[in-house]
Amino acid sequence: MRDETADEAASGPDSGDRRELQEAAESIEAGVSVVVAGPLGTGKTVLTRRLGERLTERGCQPLFLHPAPLPGEAPFEALDAANDERAELVRRGATPAGTVVLVDDAQDLDEASVTALSRAVYARRAVVLFALSVPRVADAAGAGVATTTILDLWLRGFAQRIDLTPVSERRARIIVDRLSRGLLDRITTEAIVWQGNGSRTLLRELTRTAVAAVESDVDPLEAIRSAPAQGGLSAATDAHIRELDVDRMRTLVLIDRAPGLPYGDAVRCVGRSSLDGLLASGFLTEDGSAMRRLHAVTPLARAAARRLGGEYAIALADRSVADLLPRAGEPVDEALANAVASQLFLHPHAAAALASETREEVLVGAARSANDHEDYGIAAAYAALGLEGGDSERLRVEHFYARTMLADAVSAPRSVGGLSGAARVRAAMLRTRLATRSRHAPAEELERALADTIAGAESSAGEHLEHQLLEAQRATAEMRWEDGVRAAEAVITDAPAEVGVRVRALMTLVVTTAMRGDGGATRRELERVRLVLDTDHDGPVDGIARASLLCGALMAAQIVGEDPSPLGPHIAELRRLAVRTGCRRLTALTGLATSLALALDADTDAAVTELRMARRRLHPAPQDPLVPFLKLCIAYLLALRGRADVAEEILARIGAVWGTASPVLEQSFAATESVVSLVAGRTNLARDAARRALELSSRLDAPPVRVRDLYRAIVLGIEPDRMRHEITAAAAESDAAIVESLVLLALGSDEGNTTDALELLRRTVAWAGSTPGSSGPTTAPAMSSTKRTLAVLTRREREIAHLIDEGMSNREIASRLFLSVRTVESHIFQARRKIGARTRRELGRFVTRGLSPQNDRWRAAPTA
Secondary structure (H helix, E strand, C coil), X not given: CCCHXXXXXXXXXXXXXXXHHHHHHHHHHCXXXXXXXXXCCCCHXXXXXXXXXXXXXXXXXXXXXXXXXXXXXXXXXXXHHCCCHHHHHHHCCCCCCCEEEEECCHHHCXXXXXXXXXXXXXXXXXXXXXXXXXXXXXXXXXXXXXXXXXXXXXXXXXXXXXXXXXXXXXXXXXXXXXXXXXXXXXXXXXXXXXXXCCCHHHHHHHHHHHHHHHHCCCCHHHHHHCCCCCCHHHHHHXXXXXXXXXXXXXXXXXXXXXXXXXXXXXXXXXXXXXXXXXXXXXXXXXXXXXXCEEEECHHHHHHHHHHHCCHHXXXXXXXXXXXXXXXXXXXXXXXXXXXXXXXXXXXXXXXXXXXXXXXXXXXXXXXXXXXXXXCHHHHHHHHHHHHHCCCXXXXXXXXXXXXXXXXXXXXXXXXXXCCCCHHHHHHHHHHHHHHHCCCHHHHHHHHHHHHCCCCCCCCCHHHHHHXXXXXXXXXXXCXXXXXXXXXXXXXXXXXXXXXXXXXXXXXXXXHHHHHHCCHHHHHHHHHHHHHHHHCCCCCHHHHHHHHHHHHHHHHHHHHHCCCCHHHHHHHHHHHHHHHHHCCHHHHHHXXXXXXXXXXXXXXXXXXXXXXXXHHHHXXXXXXXXXXXHHHHHHHHHHHHCCCHHHHHHHHXXXXXXXXXXXXXXXXXXXXXXXXXXXXXXXXXXXXXXXXXXXXXXXXXXXXXXXXXXXXXXXXXXXXXXXXXXXXXXXXXXXXXXXXXXXXXXXXXXXXXXXXXXXXXXXXXXXXXXXXXXXXXXXXXXXXXXXXXXXXHCCXXXXXXXXXXXXXXXXXXXXXXXCCCHHHHHHHHHHHHHHXXXXXXXXXXXXXXXXXXXXXXXXXXCCCC
């Protein structure tokens, strides 16, 4: 039995707005009837019950009516069912004066009862609250007699109307968070908020289903999609789609069968009116791309299929999708390809209705999509099905890649054969992907296939770009940072129209630039990343590239010590895209990005929740080399916050799967292991791991990484004098914000301001403009140490302080440094707050007296 009282307590004031309750109570107490109208799930029942409790507390005993629609022509009147003598008086037209009646689900009142209640209101003998459900879809089927009669009371001035609106996204998140007790990751919460469609009932049932899945160690997103037909969630969704006519239910099923179907194609199937009504009411959503790709709320679409008749509804939708296929030989949209390929796989006889060229286009598109989403088993099945009908270069490429990624030694093809046209560009892209994932033998086989020229197989611009990108990634893997930057920049310059290639190149560029220690260039690339993420996207595959770019940007920001918070809105946007597309790969990458962002923000418990769920959604075999670096970065941050258990688990998995894939990965592993061992109290092991990291970083030519390793060695007491000498030399090669901060901390670490090694190591994750290691607002330190002062001021703040001491005004400083006056004022305010200076002049005198401009070697470095 449902414990609705517990649910309401968990969701607090969000299960019935106090203002609306107060308004209804005041109207009833003043003798004016009320019509409370709103869609299903907006809190009408809760408001009615709470109003009854309030009236009872004040000495009024209202008459409750709760009609229920019955099948057939059963003559069962709501007033008869009330089992209250006052109801009989109302039915006979002898209503006692001052009677208060509360009617829930008033739209289901029988004609006799609504007539009697209306007569009592017109005669001023009764005050009635009608809780009336109204459709979400604007032009849904016409209202019944009860609804028409009740609304007529309002129109004629005999009742006040209060409209309840669907729950807003913000309030929905509050409800889900309270009901889930913090067990759900943010992507699951995003899915529930979207699929809840503003209904408290749906939100409650979706959350219950998701929480039960988590407690059973099941992916909550999968549990929501496959909820049992007789469960609480299915009952709620069945009620939610009851207002929809057959055409709209068919539209829901159609979009669910072909997720990502462009709006223009869908209009050809079902018409614009049906689509626009479902979009406006939240049953469907668009992804924001130029194609206006559509996605259905899956639980509601499944309910529509059940109501229409299961297999019949699905078959009807499949026929509609097949009718959209283009002429033979023309490219097929990914959503159509996936839907039709599924039909061909389950019903091979359906292939007879398709031209051979169309069949090939469908299966190529579906296999390519599955490979891009890491559904390699499905990709291999589609490709094999297509090859049964005859040879196809493109299907051979997809089949080879899928079998390779499945590590199927028995049935994996040993060669691809000669390639031409579009198959060559695709093979070049997959060769790049295999090479970056250390699948060298199959990558070389694709290289040979591209080298085996056949008629018309000349190299294309697409192949050239893929070759350039491969060179950039190889240079990065071999720690040739300058070469990697040049190659990646060349790809971005040469591919103005190839958005996917540009995004992949930019991800390589931003990480490589950060490793090189170029703080100014990294800031520029991070700004470029934000601009790219602000642009329109088209489909989940592009979403995967965007998620990889976002993860790379977060890592780059952490490497050089830049503030990652401007990337936060893009993480939220990708979460929305992930839950609508249902793409497992996109969901996993976005979950890792969310975990890293939360770990950087010191929200440890939430970061662990996101990490564990993202790991569940990742393909089990080693894939994208970005993934282990992300996990190690998260593990490092979690260990610093005391979660050595989770960090050790990450280290064990990466060590077992990836081993020593590269010196960079090995260094990151050793650095993380050092912190994990320190947190676990294994100091000697922490020092051993720190020494390994030091030895590896000496070969990386990556100043930010090297400075962190040297600082860690100083904190752990490993030859501190020699390490201080080396850290100064390493810092000269980089203008990254974190490098400067750590050097200053290292030089001042002999002052004994703290003996907590873990607290000192937390300062390795600071970013520009923040106090190293702080997770909240900067506090003003004592002004007894020049080194401590310099540690909390940014390079720009110190430069402005020197110019203040030289007597320059804010406007003159702005002109000298090519800044706005407002920016200069902001820097001065932040610097004064950090060191406790009462005036700008005091700021200038203090900084200059502590370290004069003539001796400040940092003044020669590029400014922030």
